[in-house]
Amino acid sequence: MTASSQAGDLGVFLKARRAQLTPRDVGLPEDDGRRKVAGLRREEVARLAAISVDYYTRLEQGRVRASAGVLATLADALRLDEDQQTYLYEIAGKTDARPRRRRAAQRVRPAVRRLLDRLEGTPAVVLGKRMDVLAWNDAAAALYTDFARVPAGERNYVRLMFTDPGIRGMHLEWRHDARDAVAALRMEAAKDPDDPELARLVGELSVQDADFRTWWAEHRVNSAGHGTKRYRHPVVGDLTLDCDTWNSPDGSGQRLMVLTAEPGTPSDDALRILLSWTPQDRPATAPGA
Structure with a gap:
């Protein structure tokens, strides 16, 4: 297969697969029915794959060849199954170098979970x-939301900051x-x-929120371990x-985030009042409800 035919086949496949998906399939909000394609x-x-629209357009038009890294992000963006991924790499003339083993599930160390449970107030x-x-304790659920009601695949701090109205x-x-x-x-x-x-x-998040898209493009980094939230x-x-x-000392990359109020302040009083309420007492307008 020549390079030009490979690029052409790749473009045809990408366009066909794109036509098979709906915004809902990839976690995007539905539009108002004015979709023309x-x-x-x-x-x-392009946004789902974190590449430029111009570059993706040239891929579909067969005017540029994709790297293995770009193919990997496209496979995720287009929700390709194993057979489709194999076909994608074959027509692109690339070897799929991604490890096929399942990534190990993130697990909280028992000692960290015990510490979490002991931070009752x-x-x-x-x-x-x-x-x-x-993981979270009851106090965090009272402050933010009942994380147990959030689907596991959406239980992400940044995602909730942008998508959860509460x-x-x-x-x-x-x-x-x-x-x-x-x-961060x-x-x-x-x-x-x-x-x-x-x-x-x-x-x-880049597709759903213009602020996220702008801030992500800034490449600003922040590893601050402390601050004040209002x-x-x-x-x-x-x-x-x-x-x-x-930071956890075990090299797992896990971190324990703790929020406290200065003793004797109105915030300290308010936090103690909040934590005295049972879940049944809290109004339906609580965050994330």
Whole structure:
């Protein structure tokens, strides 16, 4: 097969696969019915794959050859199964170098979970790779949301900051906090740039939110382990909390995020009142409900 025929076949396959998918299939919001083409737009696929629209257009037109790295992100963006991925690499004339073994599930160490449970009056969350929310205590659920009700695949701190109306709305300095979260995710990307789940997360948020797309393109990084967050909670009103994050010593990349109020302050009183409420007491307008 010549290089030109390979590029042509790849373009035909990409266009056909794009036409088979709907926004809902890839986690994008539905439009208002004014979609002029069947399936996904080129712009949507490009953003999901974290490549430029111009580059993706040239791929479909057979005017450029894709690298193995680009093929990997396209395979994730277009939700290709194993057979389709094999075909994709074959027609592109590339070897699929990605490891086929399943990535090990992230697991919280028992000692960390015990520590989490002992922080009864302090909201605390364990963050894993990609800033996934791996574990939390009752105080964190009272402050943010009942994470158990969030599908496991969507239980990500950055995703919730941008897509959950309750969590987004309670941040009085949302733009500052969300931009810092994007910068922290950039740090995560440096640790495992070939992580397909990270590519999918970035692609979906880039399509869904213009601010995320802009801040991600800035390549700003932030590894700060402490700061102050200001919230307006629907149950107890305004809260000013110190946020401190500790890295796990086991090299897993997991971090424990703890939020505390200065003793004797209105925020300390409000936090204690919030934690005294049972889940049944909390109103339906609580974050993430």
